[in-house]
Every structure is written in C-alpha cells, then in structure tokens.
Amino acid sequence: MAVYTEVSDEDLARFVAGYDIGDVLACKGIAEGVENSNFLLHTRAGYFILTLYEKRVDPADLPFFIDLMRHLADKGISCPTPVAARDGAMLGELAGRPAAIVSFLDGMWVRRPKRVHCAELGRALAELHLAGSDFSMRRANALSVEHWRGLLALSLDQADTVSPGLADLLAREVDHLEGAWPRDLPSGVIHADLFPDNVFFIGEELSGLIDFYFACTDALAYDVAICLNAWCFEPDLAFNVTNARALLDGYRSVRAFTDAEFESLPLLARGAALRFLLTRLHDWLRVPEGALVTPKDPVEYLKKLRFHQGVSSASDYGLVT
Amino acid sequence: MAVYTEVSDEDLARFVAGYDIGDVLACKGIAEGVENSNFLLHTRAGYFILTLYEKRVDPADLPFFIDLMRHLADKGISCPTPVAARDGAMLGELAGRPAAIVSFLDGMWVRRPKRVHCAELGRALAELHLAGSDFSMRRANALSVEHWRGLLALSLDQADTVSPGLADLLAREVDHLEGAWPRDLPSGVIHADLFPDNVFFIGEELSGLIDFYFACTDALAYDVAICLNAWCFEPDLAFNVTNARALLDGYRSVRAFTDAEFESLPLLARGAALRFLLTRLHDWLRVPEGALVTPKDPVEYLKKLRFHQGVSSASDYGLVT
Numbered sequence: 001m002a003v004y005t006e007v008s009d010e011d012l013a014r015f016v017a018g019y020d021i022g023d024v025l026a027c028k029g030i031a032e033g034v035e036n037s038n039f040l041l042h043t044r045a046g047y048f049i050l051t052l053y054e055k056r057v058d059p060a061d062l063p064f065f066i067d068l069m070r071h072l073a074d075k076g077i078s079c080p081t082p083v084a085a086r087d088g089a090m091l092g093e094l095a096g097r098p099a100a101i102v103s104f105l106d107g108m109w110v111r112r113p114k115r116v117h118c119a120e121l122g123r124a125l126a127e128l129h130l131a132g133s134d135f136s137m138r139r140a141n142a143l144s145v146e147h148w149r150g151l152l153a154l155s156l157d158q159a160d161t162v163s164p165g166l167a168d169l170l171a172r173e174v175d176h177l178e179g180a181w182p183r184d185l186p187s188g189v190i191h192a193d194l195f196p197d198n199v200f201f202i203g204e205e206l207s208g209l210i211d212f213y214f215a216c217t218d219a220l221a222y223d224v225a226i227c228l229n230a231w232c233f234e235p236d237l238a239f240n241v242t243n244a245r246a247l248l249d250g251y252r253s254v255r256a257f258t259d260a261e262f263e264s265l266p267l268l269a270r271g272a273a274l275r276f277l278l279t280r281l282h283d284w285l286r287v288p289e290g291a292l293v294t295p296k297d298p299v300e301y302l303k304k305l306r307f308h309q310g311v312s313s314a315s316d317y318g319l320v321t
Numbered sequence: 322m323a324v325y326t327e328v329s330d331e332d333l334a335r336f337v338a339g340y341d342i343g344d345v346l347a348c349k350g351i352a353e354g355v356e357n358s359n360f361l362l363h364t365r366a367g368y369f370i371l372t373l374y375e376k377r378v379d380p381a382d383l384p385f386f387i388d389l390m391r392h393l394a395d396k397g398i399s400c401p402t403p404v405a406a407r408d409g410a411m412l413g414e415l416a417g418r419p420a421a422i423v424s425f426l427d428g429m430w431v432r433r434p435k436r437v438h439c440a441e442l443g444r445a446l447a448e449l450h451l452a453g454s455d456f457s458m459r460r461a462n463a464l465s466v467e468h469w470r471g472l473l474a475l476s477l478d479q480a481d482t483v484s485p486g487l488a489d490l491l492a493r494e495v496d497h498l499e500g501a502w503p504r505d506l507p508s509g510v511i512h513a514d515l516f517p518d519n520v521f522f523i524g525e526e527l528s529g530l531i532d533f534y535f536a537c538t539d540a541l542a543y544d545v546a547i548c549l550n551a552w553c554f555e556p557d558l559a560f561n562v563t564n565a566r567a568l569l570d571g572y573r574s575v576r577a578f579t580d581a582e583f584e585s586l587p588l589l590a591r592g593a594a595l596r597f598l599l600t601r602l603h604d605w606l607r608v609p610e611g612a613l614v615t616p617k618d619p620v621e622y623l624k625k626l627r628f629h630q631g632v633s634s635a636s637d638y639g640l641v642t
Contacts, residue, residue, distance in 0.1 A: 008432055009429055009431065009432065012429075023523070023524070024429070024523075025427040025428070025523055026425075026426075026427045026428060026429060026521075027429055028351045028352070028353060028361065029351065029352035029353065030349045030350065030351055030352065030361070031349070031350035031351065031352050032349060032350065040349065040351070040361055042368075042427060047363075047368075104347075105347075106346040106347045106363060107346070107347060108330055108333075108345070108347060108348055110330065111329055111330065200347075202344070202345075202346055203344070
C-alpha cells in the first residue's frame with residue numbers, strides 16, 4: 001500500500017498539460033506498489049497510471065525501465081506502456097520526483113496460483129525474454145551473486161535472532177553459490193521480480209505483467225528460477241510440482257531451454273531463494289518503530305532455500321528433458 | 322489512506338456476479354476514505370467504487386445512507402449512486418463485511434478552496450437540502466449538542482495536555498451551547514461532514530459530493546455552519562470573509578435562509594467547531610502506538626471555536642440580510 005507523495009491539483013494539471021491526453025477528470029492514489037506512489041489517472045483520453053518514483057528507485061536507472069517497457073509494449077508484450085509527452089519525453093518531474101504516465105492494465109493478481117496460471121506465466125515469461133532479446137540498453141543485476149556477500153554482511157550479526165543457526169547457513173550458502181554459480185548461460189533482459197502480484201489475470205487468462213523496476217540483464221533461466229520460488233510453493237511451503245511443471249512447460253513451449261540452463265536450474269533456484277531471503281532479512285531487521293509497511297517474513301524464503309538445497313536435479317521440479 | 326480488508330478474487334467474482342455489470346476486469350484498493358475500504362472496480366459495464374464498511378460504521382445505519390444516496394441521485398444530485406444487484410438489494414456482504422457498489426464520480430478535491438469553489442459548494446449544499454426534503458427516512462445526528470457533554474467527559478481529564486485551560490473552556494462552551502442551542506430551525510437531511518475532501522471539482526466546476534456516512538436529520542443551517550468552518554479559514558486560520566460570503570450567497574441563491582437561520586449562524590458555527598474539536602480531541606488522545614493514520618490536530622478547531630466565540634452577528638461572516 002503506497003501513496004507517499006501528495007500532488008496538488010495545480011501541479012497535476014500542469015504536468016498532464018504536457019501530454020496529449022486531455023484534461024484531468026480524476027486522480028486517485030492507489031494502494032499498490034511498495035516502492036513508488038501510484039495514482040489512477042482519468043483524463044478525457046481514458047484511464048492511466050501515474051507513477052511518482054520515490055527514494056528506493058535510482059533515477060539513473062529510470063531510462064532503462066521506461067525504455068524497456070516501451071520496447072516490450074511495441075513488441076506486443078502486455079505491460080504498462082509509457083506515454084510520451086508532447087516533447088517526446090517519457091519521464092518528467094512532478095512534486096519534485098521523477099514521474100511517468102503509463103497505460104492502465106486491466107486484470108487482477110492471483111492469490112493462490114493454480115496450474116493454469118503457472119502455464120500462462122511460463123509462456124508470458126518466455127515471450128518477455130524473446131521480446132527483450134533486441135533491447136539495446138543494459139543494466140547489471142544489482143542483487144545477483146556478487147552482491148550477496150555484502151548484503152549478508154549487513155545482517156550477519158543479527159541473523160540468528162530470526163532463526164538459530166541462520167548466520168552460519170547463509171555464510172556457507174554464499175560460499176557455495178559464489179563457487180558454483182553458472183556464468184555463461186543465455187542472458188538478456190529479465191524481469192527479476194515476477195511475483196504473483198506483478199502478473200495480472202482476467203479469469204484464467206494472463207492480461208499483463210507490471211512492475212519492471214528490478215528488471216536487468218542477467219541469465220534468462222534465473223528469471224524462471226525466481227518464478228519457481230514465487231509461484232510453486234503452497235501456503236504451507238510444500239513444493240507444488242504440478243505448478244512447476246506447468247510453468248516450465250509453458251516457458252519451453254515458447255523458448256527452448258539449453259542443456260546448461262536445464263542443468264543449472266536447481267542452483268539458480270537456490271540462488272533466487274537466497275537473494276529474496278537476504279533482502280527480506282535485511283528489511284526485517286531494520287523495520288523502524290511504527291512503520292507503515294510490515295516487512296515480509298524472511299523465514300518463508302529460508303524454508304524455500306532449504307527445499308532447493310535438497311534438490312539434486314531439475315527433474316525434481318517436474319521437468320523432463 | 323485506507324484499504325483495511327483484502328478481498329479474494331473468488332469472493333469478488335461471486336459478489337459481482339450478483340449484479341448486472343459484467344465480469345470484473347480490475348479492482349484496485351484506493352487510498353481514500355478513513356472509515357471504510359474502497360476499491361476502484363472496473364467491469365465490462367464501466368468503472369465503479371466498491372465499498373466495504375468497516376467497524377466504524379454501524380450496519381444499522383447503512384440502509385439510511387444507501388437509500389439517501391439513491392434518493393439524491395434520482396433527484397439529480399451528483400453523488401455516488403448505489404447500484405442495485407439483480408435481486409434489487411443495494412447492500413450485500415463481501416469478505417464478512419457489508420458492501421455496496423456505487424457509481425464512480427469524476428473530479429478532484431480542492432486543497433485550497435477559493436471564492437469560486439465556495440460559491441459552487443453553497444449552491445450544491447442548498448440543492449442537496451432541497452432534494453432531501455421528501456426523503457422519508459430519518460436518522461438522528463449522533464454527534465449533536467446533546468452528545469457533546471458525554472463526548473467531552475471522555476477527554477476532560479487529559480484535555481489540558483493538548484492546550485492549557487482547554488478542559489475549562491470546553492466545559493463552559495458545552496454549558497453555553499446546551500442552553501442557547503436553537504431547536505426549531507428548518508430541519509431535514511444534512512450531509513454533516515462536507516469537508517473539501519468530500520467535494521469533487523473538475524476545474525472550477527463542482528462535479529459531485531461524496532461520503533454520506535455522517536448524514537442525518539438535523540437543522541439545515543447547521544450544515545452551512547460546518548462548511549463555514551471547513552472551507553472558510555486560511556491555512557493560518559484567518560477567517561476568509563470572501564469565501565464565506567460566496568458560500569452563503571451561493572446557498573441563498575438556491576434556498577432562502579429564514580430569519581431564525583440567519584440569526585443562529587454564529588451559534589451554529591460555534592457548535593460545529595466544538596463538535597469537530599471534541600471528536601478530534603478524542604481521537605488525538607487515543608491514538609494507538611504505531612498507528613497507521615495520524616489523527617487530525619484538535620488545535621485547529623480550538624482556534625476556529627475561539628474565532629466564532631468573538632462573532633456577535635451573522636454579518637461578521639459577510640452575510641447581509
């Protein structure tokens with residue numbers, strides 16, 4: 001839930017006047033997105049999302065995100081499409097923050113993903129990877145294997161307060177993954193945060209992907225591994241092989257896995273679990289008194305990590321070569 | 322900012338299926354309303370607001386509010402119009418709460434009301450009073466003069482921590498108003514909470530009134546007095562006579578004041594200031610640690626009350642007979 005910045009009517013009217021979308025009819029803060037302020041914007045031309053980028057997004061990264069969404073939309077991916085202002089710019093400034101207007105996407109996110117959703121997700125993810133293959137900009141993944149040791153250092157001394165023995169487990173895991181991490185897998189644009197709340201469905205049909213603010217250039221199969229973690233565990237953290245198989249089959253119906261990708265999947269899934277465990281642990285240990293947002297429990301990802309540690313081959317995810 | 326209740330897709334789909342508005346395309350929590358959970362609902366039939374009534378609204382009052390909005394809308398007042406389900410009901414249940422679907426109203430609320438807005442407001446308020454004149458249901462004002470002593474009792478012991486001498490001032494004010502309060506003014510449906518955030522404008526034109534959850538049967542001129550308090554003070558709490566005159570002239574261009582209403586205005590304005598001072602004081606003293614919502618500062622209404630205490634005749638508000 002997030003509207004951090006209030007925008008005056010005058011500022012809003014002035015900002016929107018720079019676009020060819022008619023006068024503002026309504027603008028309502030929406031309780032969505034944790035990093036930015038989002039507003040539903042109704043103008044004479046229709047419904048849009050107005051986003052104000054708050055502190056957690058580096059302004060230097062915004063051109064990558066905005067141009068990527070535009071590129072993907074032009075390739076037919078259903079994602080928020082940045083609207084260009086009259087001067088051609090897709091990024092402006094409003095209330096002292098970088099701001100953009102993007103298309104409004106219908107759909108709702110699925111609280112309990114089922115097989116059919118995972119199959120749709122797999123196809124959409126592969127389509128995203130293919131559509132991104134000729135995107136010319138690059139952005140390093142700021143939360144990949146080479147950053148985990150530094151991230152861990154920030155929480156190491158308090159990790160055991162969350163779960164006894166956690167500090168040791170994490171240190172060993174970072175050692176292992178740094179050594180074993182695959183470095184030459186097919187790479188390109190990945191979403192890197194494709195959790196259920198970033199994927200919209202209308203009924204059982206996927207209607208769009210949102211929130212590209214972790215997107216970067218990295219191994220494509222790592223994106224699949226993130227989705228395995230985010231979509232294929234039950235609320236009790238049992239692994240749902242049916243969902244995993246549907247996700248992977250859906251993906252491979254659009255883009256084939258290489259042998260190396262296939263074999264790397266258990267390792268990538270461990271890495272993905274570790275990445276979210278480390279950031280959640282960091283946020284969990286640093287929640288300010290009286291904070292507005294409850295941080296996500298890191299223990300969920302500790303359990304997922306432990307599951308992947310016990311996996312020896314990609315076939316354990318329901319994947320057949 | 323308020324979305325208190327999460328609604329599952331399945332529950333939402335089932336609820337909306339009871340209406341003749343097509344499938345759900347999108348549903349986003351909106352950061353508006355402090356008492357209830359509000360969602361922007363997009364269906365095949367268009368855009369709506371879905372409201373879930375949380376604890377602070379008495380379910381027994383809901384038929385009054387819902388039927389009133391329907392009545393006013395039928396009379397041409399631009400307000401949220403409850404949509405009837407296929408079975409005719411305008412109130413249902415969703416996620417264990419009473420719930421209603423109402424029309425989506427365009428417009429934005431004005432942060433710094435000017436003369437033109439107050440003139441529009443005055444006209445709209447008088448139109449609301451006229452449109453309500455043949456509404457058959459009644460609801461007593463639960464926050465009027467006979468409730469102030471009880472409300473004060475809840476905060477009396479701590480009032481001086483907010484402002485030295487406040488307890489005394491309030492006790493004397495309640496004594497005075499109980500004795501002097503006019504009891505036979507023209508009465509009918511009043512909104513009773515028509516603050517700027519409940520009045521939408523598109524440009525300088527009033528586009529709608531929202532949030533009827535304090536509406537009740539009381540002196541019509543008391544509604545005007547509430548608006549004088551809410552719309553006619555500058556941020557530094559100087560009284561803006563230009564705004565007040567515009568508001569009153571706007572009102573009287575649609576519905577004439579009686580002599581008794583005219584003469585009672587200073588007293589009613591004192592009472593309105595006291596009512597909001599008392600409820601704000603109560604909320605202020607009871608804000609839980611780490612609360613999500615910052616309560617409104619009661620001192621603003623203490624200053625307004627003091628202003629009205631110094632007013633001897635309605636002409637001080639810019640009003641001429």
